[in-house]
Amino acid sequence: MVEVSKLGLDGVCEIRVPRFDDARGFFSETWNAGKLAQAGIAVDFVQDNHSLSRERGVLRGLHFQKPPFAQDKLVRVLRGSIYDVAIDIRVGSPTFGKWVGLTVSAKEWNQILVPKGFAHGFVTLEPDTEVAYKVSAPYSQPHDRSIRFDDPDIAIDWPVAAQELILSDKDAAAPLLTDVETGFVYP
Numbered sequence: 313m314v315e316v317s318k319l320g321l322d323g324v325c326e327i328r329v330p331r332f333d334d335a336r337g338f339f340s341e342t343w344n345a346g347k348l349a350q351a352g353i354a355v356d357f358v359q360d361n362h363s364l365s366r367e368r369g370v371l372r373g374l375h376f377q378k379p380p381f382a383q384d385k386l387v388r389v390l391r392g393s394i395y396d397v398a399i400d401i402r403v404g405s406p407t408f409g410k411w412v413g414l415t416v417s418a419k420e421w422n423q424i425l426v427p428k429g430f431a432h433g434f435v436t437l438e439p440d441t442e443v444a445y446k447v448s449a450p451y452s453q454p455h456d457r458s459i460r461f462d463d464p465d466i467a468i469d470w471p472v473a474a475q476e477l478i479l480s481d482k483d484a485a486a487p488l489l490t491d492v493e494t495g496f497v498y499p
């Protein structure tokens with residue numbers, strides 16, 4: 313049985329799938345389109361991504377792809393743990409610039425769905441954290457956009473101190489949300 317819990321921001325939700333543990337280890341259907349659809353989530357994913365972050369404090373984000381390459385993302389953690397964040401970037405949305413966060417971990421075996429129209433990012437909470445996620449549009453570098461992780465207008469409460477963060481050059485130089493043309497219009 314797939315369990316879906318809304319996280320309080322239009323369409324962002326936690327997903328829990330069964331995991332069958334036995335003396336050998338475990339088995340889990342980590343993604344089943346039909347069961348997700350029965351739970352009200354009908355998204356056609358077209359690409360799998362997998363990233364390894366070797367240290368605690370690696371922050372990847374805030375990222376999104378502009379339409380027509382906007383992506384829904386279904387994110388899970390194979391090893392370690394992350395604090396995952398989704399930010400509403402739909403112009404005209406009553407919750408524009410608002411964010412919601414969730415700890416996603418191999419231990420919890422939970423997932424987060426981040427719909428189109430939301431920027432996405434995470435910070436690792438442990439070393440050697442591996443994240444696997446499905447996206448509903450292919451990568452398109454010309455449509456790839458970033459927003460500052462510490463944008464004061466968004467004010468994300470990251471659980472890792474700023475001085476401990478490890479960022480890519482791209483993310484360290486990302487613009488503020490007010491300076492980004494997101495391409496998403498609410499509703």
Ligand SMILES: Cc1cn([C@H]2C[C@H](O)[C@@H](COP(=O)(O)OP(=O)(O)O[C@H]3O[C@H](C)C(=O)[C@H](O)[C@H]3O)O2)c(=O)[nH]c1=O
Binds near residue numbers: 363372385432450
């Ligand atoms: C996203 C992506 C990247 N790449 C290449 C481009 C670069 O040469 C290299 C690293 O890319 P980047 O630094 O953008 O990777 P992350 O910082 O992990 O970005 C991701 O992190 C946050 C959490 C996201 O939600 C996005 O899915 C994605 O933007 O992989 C590809 O070839 N295909 C892809 O789909």
